[in-house]
Amino acid sequence: MTETENNLKPRIGVFSLTGCAGDQLMILNLEDTLIELLSKFDIKSFQEASSYSENTNLDIAFVEGSVSTEHDLKTLKNIREKSSLLIAIGDCAVNGCVQAMRNKQTSIAERMIDVYGVEDNIYKTFEPKGVGEYVKVDFEIPGCPIEKEEALNALISLLNGDAPLIPDYPVCVECKLNGYPCVIIEEGKPCLGPIITAGCDARCPGLGLDCVGCRGPIKGETNAKAELEALRKRGYADKYIINRLRFFAGNFDDIQILGVKENSKGDK
Ligand code: SF4
Numbered sequence: 001m002t003e004t005e006n007n008l009k010p011r012i013g014v015f016s017l018t019g020c021a022g023d024q025l026m027i028l029n030l031e032d033t034l035i036e037l038l039s040k041f042d043i044k045s046f047q048e049a050s051s052y053s054e055n056t057n058l059d060i061a062f063v064e065g066s067v068s069t070e071h072d073l074k075t076l077k078n079i080r081e082k083s084s085l086l087i088a089i090g091d092c093a094v095n096g097c098v099q100a101m102r103n104k105q106t107s108i109a110e111r112m113i114d115v116y117g118v119e120d121n122i123y124k125t126f127e128p129k130g131v132g133e134y135v136k137v138d139f140e141i142p143g144c145p146i147e148k149e150e151a152l153n154a155l156i157s158l159l160n161g162d163a164p165l166i167p168d169y170p171v172c173v174e175c176k177l178n179g180y181p182c183v184i185i186e187e188g189k190p191c192l193g194p195i196i197t198a199g200c201d202a203r204c205p206g207l208g209l210d211c212v213g214c215r216g217p218i219k220g221e222t223n224a225k226a227e228l229e230a231l232r233k234r235g236y237a238d239k240y241i242i243n244r245l246r247f248f249a250g251n252f253d254d255i256q257i258l259g260v261k262e263n264s265k266g267d268k
């Protein structure tokens with residue numbers, strides 16, 4: 001490979017903020033195609049794959065993890081400044097994920113006491129949020145973690161100059177396409193499928209389980225109120241439903257506007 005050939009390849013970087021690094025791992029899990037796929041790109045940084053890292057301008061930056069610390073924010077702004085496209089990968093980067101589940105409910109000091117027994121914010125954290133809360137994001141690939149096929153398709157699309165195709169419909173659609181029985185209707189399970197972004201091929205209902213929402217709410221299209229009513233009718237308490245919604249999407253705006261009794265009693 002000559003230097004000129006290398007210069008024609010899109011320069012990419014894959015970065016982590018606060019999270020488990022599972023989305024980078026899903027890219028690495030593309031074992032069958034990984035070598036060929038990545039040979040089409042000029043990889044300037046890929047934290048989980050190599051200690052090599054070049055601080056340079058990029059065509060595409062993939063960012064996983066939530067913005068939870070001053071260090072995250074500084075890193076993110078630096079990535080945004082030097083990248084033509086910034087793609088948020090995984091629920092942490094898109095919605096804040098599990099670390100955001102208590103946002104607007106408890107203070108950082110209260111959480112520090114609960115977890116570490118001290119009030120001091122020793123890690124200088126603030127309320128975790130997705131990267132789109134701080135910088136312009138060009139595309140989002142949801143999931144906790146992302147689907148590796150979705151990562152593959154996104155990389156191929158980008159290589160061809162196309163936008164990655166991300167479903168804008170709910171998990172229920174995939175459930176119906178697969179002919180799975182609805183676990184809300186048949187079994188009264190508290191499935192979040194009606195308001196969660198598809199793309200997992202309805203994995204959990206396919207196993208007879210209810211969707212817990214790991215791909216996050218469909219942005220701008222979610223009828224959380226209807227979901228709330230559907231689960232209330234089946235005997236679930238507001239607090240239980242809201243906690244489920246919060247599990248992967250504590251920053252999901254619709255939760256704040258539902259006006260439900262978050263302190264209502266009820267374990268179901
Ligand atoms: S099982 Fe869940 S995802 Fe499937 S149709 Fe019912 S509500 Fe939708």
Ligand code: SF4
Binds near residue numbers: 204
């Ligand atoms: S069904 Fe729901 S919880 Fe299960 S993988 Fe899909 S989005 Fe995630």
